[in-house]
Amino acid sequence: MQKFIDEISQAKSLAELESARLALLGKKGVITEGFSKLKELNGDEKKALAESLNKARDEANELLASKKAELEEKEANEALIKDGVDVSLFNEPSLRGAMHPVMATMDKIIDYFVAQNFSVETGPLIEDDFHNFEALNLPKYHPARDMQDTFYLRDFRLLRTHTSPVQIRTMQAKKPPIRMIAPGAVFRRDLDLTHTPMFHQIEGLVVEEGDKISFANLKDILQNFLVYMFGDVKVRFRPSFFPFTEPSTEVDISCIFCKGCGCRVCKQTGWLEVLGSGIVDENVFKAVGYSGVSGYAFGLGVERLAMLLHRIPDLRSLFEGDLRLLEQFR
The missing domain is CATH 3.30.930.10 (Bira Bifunctional Protein; Domain 2)
Structure with missing residues (x-):
């Protein structure tokens, strides 16, 4: 579990973050497979595993949301820098009209x-x-x-x-x-x-x-x-x-x-x-x-x-x- 948390924390792009999410919460993710095993257990074992999986899922969702917001803000700032225009750059004055x-x-x-x-x-x-x-x-x-x-x-x-x-x-x-x-x-x-x-x-x-x-x-x-x-x-x-x-x-x-x-x-x-x-x-x-x-x-x-x-x-x-x-x- 710690391995996947580290992958989420260290993701450097939204694509890497999505890959870590699928590995943890996707159809074939670790937590999803853990829930599929609950039907094989009974009593206290089933209850203990369910509590553990729910806790892990909630922590993962919270960490994913926080990291996603961080990465979106980072990419937006990078786009602003890339597409920005320096209005202080010298240019010839544009012609303007006048009242006759x-x-x-x-x-x-x-x-x-x-x-x-x-x-x-x-x-x-x-x-x-x-x-x-x-x-x-x-x-x-x-x-x-x-x-x-x-x-x-x-x-x-x-x-x-x-x-x-x-x-x-x-x-x-x-x-x-x-x-x-x-x-x-x-x-x-x-x-x-x-x-x-x-x-x-x-x-x-x-x-x-x-x-x-x-x-x-x-x-x-x-x-x-x-x-x-x-x-x-x-x-x-x-x-x-x-x-x-x-x-x-x-x-x-x-x-x-x-x-x-x-x-x-x-x-x-x-x-x-x-x-x-x-x-x-x-x-x-x-x-x-x-x-x-x-x-x-x-x-x-x-x-x-x-x-x-x-x-x-x-x-x-x-x-x-x-x-x-x-x-x-x-």
Whole structure:
């Protein structure tokens, strides 16, 4: 019996341990054969042998279980060492992606207005004439339609030329107060250094009951926004014309390149145009069934702001997918 106990204790692998177990407890093992002899004995001899065999079996099972756990832990540790990876080994840094500058700029703009309690609204890219033009005080044959070269479809629908239709749809679906921005892609038939057929806009709209909204509210939100985007800049509001707002203004900032002194980028004026805005025209409110309300609206081109923030000279480079440009924004 001691011989088999020694074999169990000295087993160096699970295979050796299993061999020792079979020699002791298998069908032809020593203890199993001992139990088969009990039928040949009687009385005290049978009882004494049975007690001895049971004791030996229990001791063997206990020793086998202990040794098996020891060997399994040993083999697991050896496998970890064999298959382990030294993470401190030197390797070339892997390339990682980055947010596209246009999307990063759009996210920055959205973050500002969401923090000012504006909701983010979306709408279809394919629009009808009413939502894209007529409801925005641009009736058929209105000369201001020439300001936007439109992609028309065969069913007389069109690719939206601005995100203003989202404002119309929002006013049709909701009642004041409304405080929203509408980010998204827009389409116009244009291509040069500062224009592409597809680009991104974010337009904002605030509507309140009565005459609570004034031009002062518009100036306050836009001045704070432009300082948030460009830092310590001066903001200028110039009279302009938009069919859907009256009065209307173009908004400029002091040139971020020359600090207002005059340079090639600002054409020696010291100012850069960044967005348009104004008080919502009454005809727009009539088109959506509103009365007795006031509001302001504004709109900006995301690519325009991205170009200024990142000093990008050609708008088309933002859409060419050139990795030499995009890798700079990791």
